[in-house]
Amino acid sequence: MGTFKCFVGALIFTCLVTICSTSIENGGGNIVCYYHNTSYFPPSEVPYRLCTHVIYAFGSISNDTIVPEKPGDLAIYDVLVGFKKWNPKLKVLLSLQHGFPSVVTDTDTMKRFATNAIGFLRHYHFDGVDFDWEFPKLSQKSKFMQFIQIFRDMSSRDAKLRSADLLLISMALGNNKYQASTLYDYTILNKNIDFATIMAYDFHMYIPNVDNITGYNSALVAPKGESPYYSTSGLVKVYLALGLAPEKTLVGIPTYGRSYTLANAKQHGLHAPAVAKGDPGPVRRLRGVYTYTDSCAALKLGAVSVWDSTSGVPYLYKGKTWVSYANEKSVAEKVRWAVSKGLGGVGVWATHLDDLTGECPGPKLPLINAIHSAMKSTSNHEL
Template sequence: MTITLISKMLSIAIVLCVLFVIYGFMSKLSLTFLGFTSSTKLTSLSGPPVHQWNFENATLFLPGITNRLYRQEVYSRAARHHSRHLHGPKKYHVTRRQQQINHSFRRVCYYTVPSEEWPFLQPGQIDVSLCTHIIIGFAKISGGLLAPVGEKDEVIYKEVIELKKLAPELKILLSVGGASNDLGFHSVIETLEDREEFAVNSAKYLIKMGFDGIDVDWEFPAWYRPFEERFMFQMLLQELYYVYKNPLYNLTISVAVAASKSIIDRSYRVAQMAKYVDFVSLMGYDFHSFKWYLPLTGHNSPLYPRSDEWNMFSTVNLNWTSFYWVQLGMPREKIVIGLPTYGQTYQLYNPNFHGLYAPAIGAGTVGIGGQISYPVVCQFLANGGIREFDAESRVPFAYHKRSWISYDDEQSLEEKAKWIRSNYFGGVMVFDLNCDDYNNICGNNTFPLIKSILRGLTT
């Protein structure tokens, strides 16, 4: 009986070994078929090892192959590396080299072209002392060319560019895309000729208008789209880099990037992107807003996770996502942390339950489309709204009757700016100038939110 059992176990072990060998052989064969090998070769005795696989070659993106490339590059790496970052607490250390980097913090301010749906800030009302960069949003891609969305947008462009007379060091960039205006990117990435044509034509347009660069706001490559876009997006940035950094143009390239881990993993090859951009603006907001599938209140832009948040919920905050970008290969000095001047609104299911993760039945009735500017928040508080401050996530929220608002104020933004400075990131991005209190409605001076950020960066 014992001999029979031992023989069965040996047989099973032999079969498993054979299957393992076959699996290894087939894996190597498939990688060879794809053109990838884990071995490296030295370009010189002193040069770094170079992988033989070349993602830059657009001809390799054939139907069916990209799916395997994506799984190989993202999921296998996540299983052995990113999962530790996700499920285990990680203490971040700033190296001595990072401490010695002497860079001035970028102060990037988005300015939205005035419209009926958004606060109507005129170019002449902008305080140019607040920003090192102003990004005008948003242009579109039409017929492979940069184009304004509205008929009078170019007039606004010129009025903002005129502000450089007051601040010669100010950089003005044009943002292309946006949450509802980025479909044009699909038409300029398919072939090398399309990417080259867009890069040259867009550079000429920016120079003609007087801009200093472009802000690529594609939300988001490969999100609900084929995997190929993940790689094509990188090659688009590469082509922009080759053209924009020509001394003939010498233009800045920035990219507005997502904060959600799922989008980051799907949309970006971070370390490769870093070679072609001057900086990325990490959109550190919209972490929570009303969704029918998650009808609960939540912070728009929490700095830290709460102790009762776990798994994926513990990643939905500025601290986690910022260092995730560092871990994936984006240099800290190129990461500009995005902070909001607007808030998110909710309509409570029951006014008696008004804390965090309280049941909600829809977006709030105050504000515009579920979003609210800071002056309206001040009016909400003056009319009976009760402010509370989350000591763990380090952001406030307010409620009154059925209305619930997540927002940032001077206290939370100054603390976030100090966090940015102490962790040696590249600066701060504000979205946007329009939603700050530029008319001094709150009674704390004009642009109080952005000025509180400046205090945090300098004190």
């Protein structure tokens, strides 16, 4: 899911034939949280009571099956799946990002992969799989849609044979109008997937000679002078107009920011000239990226925060550093917007980019807590 990620859904009802549904299909109340293992965020800290779904990023595709991406992944699987003992409604999925071209080829290969992958997911007690192919070529679209149909059909047969719940299928969808209008068949997606997270972030980041003025990573509403599609509300409306079912649509919310180096410290507003990615943040030391921990640390060190009431997001600046980031207010506004539009919920990229250190005021993981509180106060679904 790009550089970062997180998601939503639960509450199973029983059905007499093939496919059993989850609350994600009935809309609202879902918080899907992506998690990527890092040295500073152990899996034991994943907020399994704040999220309806946890998606582990990533597994790998190799030899027509799923394999762990790195040593130690099996132990992480055990921790995440083990949370279901304490939160029986929780669903845990495994995300796949790389390797799709090796299996999205002919029908036999796709069926072989589906059989092997379903066996892998069942063996490690996952509740489903997240397809995060970034991105198929236009020439691969029809095969990819066929792949999703085959995977759903074979997972349905598997569930029948096992008398088990159907494995969930989720997707991550691109962050621009071109990808939305060319890469997916929404009739097929609506019929075969359980939910899809629209990656409504990375609208702007410093790219030399391409995107070299300051811009919002994930505005709710596009600022004046920009295309409406460079915003959460504008992009989601594109997907809905193209036919993606609202109840299966999740609004992607980032917990990280994008940083810039200003050309002139005195020009520090939106659309100010920039000359490079921002210097490494004060805590995580990532160039061009601020985790929420970095943003809070920067504010403690004297950075100035500005709230844009039109776009529903803040930015901060200090010296020649400028950062478009998320805070509790901005993520809560996105949750309320998603609920007001009757969408399936929100997907968060990512748990490990929220603050676990206490650098930010309030509880641990303040952004995910704010998302949960906003969803609980506005949704009719029990969390």
